[in-house]
Amino acid sequence: MSHEFPADSVGLVQPQTLHFDQPLALACGRTLNCYDLVIETYGTLNADRSNAILICHALSGHHHVAGYHTADDKKPGWWDSAIGPGKPIDTNKFFVIGLNNLGGCHGSTGPGSTNPDTGKPYGPDFPIVTVQDWVNSQVRLADHFGIDQWAAIVGGSLGGMQALQWSIDFPERLRHCLVIASAPKLSAQNIAFNEVARQAISRDIEFHDGHYYGEDTVPRTGLMLARMLGHITYLSADGMREKFGRELRSGNLSFDFTPQFEVESYLRYQGERFSTEFDANTYLLMTKALDYYDPAAEYGDCLATAVAQTRCKFFVAAFTTDWRFAPERSREIVDALIDAGKKVSYAEIAADHGHDAFLIPIPRYMEVFRAYMTQVDADVPALTTGEGN
Numbered sequence: 001m002s003h004e005f006p007a008d009s010v011g012l013v014q015p016q017t018l019h020f021d022q023p024l025a026l027a028c029g030r031t032l033n034c035y036d037l038v039i040e041t042y043g044t045l046n047a048d049r050s051n052a053i054l055i056c057h058a059l060s061g062h063h064h065v066a067g068y069h070t071a072d073d074k075k076p077g078w079w080d081s082a083i084g085p086g087k088p089i090d091t092n093k094f095f096v097i098g099l100n101n102l103g104g105c106h107g108s109t110g111p112g113s114t115n116p117d118t119g120k121p122y123g124p125d126f127p128i129v130t131v132q133d134w135v136n137s138q139v140r141l142a143d144h145f146g147i148d149q150w151a152a153i154v155g156g157s158l159g160g161m162q163a164l165q166w167s168i169d170f171p172e173r174l175r176h177c178l179v180i181a182s183a184p185k186l187s188a189q190n191i192a193f194n195e196v197a198r199q200a201i202s203r204d205i206e207f208h209d210g211h212y213y214g215e216d217t218v219p220r221t222g223l224m225l226a227r228m229l230g231h232i233t234y235l236s237a238d239g240m241r242e243k244f245g246r247e248l249r250s251g252n253l254s255f256d257f258t259p260q261f262e263v264e265s266y267l268r269y270q271g272e273r274f275s276t277e278f279d280a281n282t283y284l285l286m287t288k289a290l291d292y293y294d295p296a297a298e299y300g301d302c303l304a305t306a307v308a309q310t311r312c313k314f315f316v317a318a319f320t321t322d323w324r325f326a327p328e329r330s331r332e333i334v335d336a337l338i339d340a341g342k343k344v345s346y347a348e349i350a351a352d353h354g355h356d357a358f359l360i361p362i363p364r365y366m367e368v369f370r371a372y373m374t375q376v377d378a379d380v381p382a383l384t385t386g387e388g389n
Helices: 131-144 158-169 188-202 220-234 237-243 262-277 280-292 295-299 327-339 354-359 363-378
Strands: 016-020 035-042 052-056 095-100 152-156 176-180 313-319 344-349
Touching: 016 131, 035 131, 052 131, 052 158, 095 131, 131 158, 131 280, 152 158, 158 176, 158 280, 158 295, 176 363, 188 220, 188 280, 220 262, 220 280, 220 354, 237 262, 313 327, 313 354, 313 363, 327 344, 344 363
Parallel strands: 052 095, 052 152, 152 176, 176 313, 313 344
Antiparallel strands: 016 035, 035 095
């Protein structure tokens, strides 16, 4: 008996692997001679390929953005709340592409992939990649589908950085840029959190200097600690208090070091699950890409100068209790865009969920998101006739 999916779901979806043979020069000075990107698509690309939307993922994200891989899946893709028929990113109107970035651990070429020069996994020898490198690889993805100009590029957190970089490096190739719960560069505090996470992983006895693939082990303890730390920073104090308070698991103190509070059990569960699903070398790479991101650096440290050549319209959103990517960081982007004379809409959403709010279908958030996407749809050009495009 077939599983009934919600009416507003894209339903069963299947990943695709795209292979690129054209060498990709990286910011670090190295070159990938070839690489794979794993993607998923939802909706239908229109005749002149003008209704395409690219979804850029955050630190631990991947290509499975919406829908289900099997009829038995309990959970859909990571942003299913926003993508599907009648949802803010309406797949009745748009052709949506989600991808797993280079360096990822969900099928795209990364540390776990075979290094053609050695016949063994790259491991720590996989090159450091940057947001600009990801954008350059995504340009090849657009070219593969014949998409000259995206209707919109959308991303939250690290994904928002990719969307912003697209608007700077390839201004003519997108009409709208949606930057959600992001920042123009990391604060020293954020870089510090990332370094603690990397230390937790690299000092795990099972890390083997990144060559754990050949040791039949993974640095689970390090990954678990990195995820626990990250999870604390993604939540807000209010959200944690509301969700857990100081609730005891059994109702009584046990006077030992086993998890006694609900929040302890929750963090351990999240950490243990993550340690079996994510690659440690990829985690190191992704956090470095976050640390290195600073588009203003090439423009005299002036963000307004960096965005001066952009041509698209912008939507920037932030959440009140997000202290990892606080609203003032989003306002830095907005102020730079205004200084540069660009069209920008800004929404600051009251939410108790901290940084994780960008993944949650908060009614006010979905309302403003949907309203902006209506404008994106209105800006999709009418079908050009008589052209073989």
